[in-house]
Amino acid sequence: MATVTYDAASRIYPGSEKPAVDKLNLEIADGEFMVLVGPSGCGKSTSLRMLAGLEEINDGAVRIGDRDVTHLPPKDRDIAMVFQNYALYPHMSVAENMGFALKMQGIPKEQRLQKVREAAQLLGLEEFLDRKPKALSGGQRQRVAMGRAIVREPKVFLMDEPLSNLDAKLRVSTRTQIAALQRRLGITTVYVTHDQTEAMTMGDRVAVLKDGLLQQNDTPLNLYDKPNNVFVAGFIGSPAMNLMDGKVTSEGIDVGSYVVPLEASVRTKLGQDAAATIGIRPEALRIVSNEENGLTVEVAVVEELGADAFLYGLMGTGSDEQKEIIARIDARRPPEKGSKVKLAADPERIHVFSTSTGDRVSG
Ligand SMILES: Nc1ncnc2c1ncn2[C@@H]1O[C@H](COP(=O)(O)OP(=O)(O)OP(=O)(O)O)[C@@H](O)[C@H]1O
């Protein structure tokens, strides 16, 4: 087992001036499940491939344990990678696919079979060992790809969107299986996904990337409760956090039709008349009576999901444009479409960011 360290590691692709991964600093603990998440093109796969040795590191270093692997070829890094497209050998059986890397290492047949059987048992693949990949479902193929990584008993598992070929339901069950398996094996894992729900449910910690830059690296709950900046605030959480631009006044932040109350200390930090962005999660809003202070919105849609319901409302902003606001509401008492309701948030559940830098200002 091992730790993984990215030490100001950068990757600049030939012909490009801007780094695809820009001075990444990340310390992954022994046995930890670390998820790299972010929108398409933010540098997730590149970061993973730098660790795998499939991509040159142009600046900085990468270490596995206390060994500097920056310039080592992939085969000397003691890692195993699971790709999005599994890359199984079609002409080999499941058992042969799983044991192939061990065969290449010259491990004797009996020992190989033993390891393959153990992994197959762990993954519920025993009855499929003699089949070819084409006779397996997507989820079973995914497990074979996992099995192939497991039998090698690597120091680190690397996974790049391993669930993206599965349908929605299978994704959910497989992600739980992978997370449980990783915990049982205790092997340090770096897992890439663009899906924030997957990131939040699987990771011990989640590193959020944007444009090659690490935005925040934290536990799922801290990312949710204390996003460092507007980008993380908007990226983590579904439905997304409501973000509204406003201006600091003596009472709070004026977002057009409503002055959001604000702690004096935050107001001082921002300064009078400064541009501020406030963030309120859908579940932090509640419908209040018309006499109370709040945001007036017109109900556009109510999405009823059974246990939950979400109100999609339109709010006046002072200018001509209207802004969409999402609030989680009581599923049993949805307001009527087209009606006007007033929404308010508890002051301690309001996030405040500087509009100019995007950085978090509230505590
Ligand atoms: N071989 C390459 N040559 C040049 N540029 C590349 C190469 N591979 C990736 N890039 C660029 O580097 C950036 C990061 O790419 P990367 O594949 O790491 O993104 P990603 O976060 O994995 O995205 P996705 O979610 O779409 O898989 C992108 O702007 C991409 O266009």
Ligand SMILES: [Mg+2]
């Ligand atoms: Mg990718």
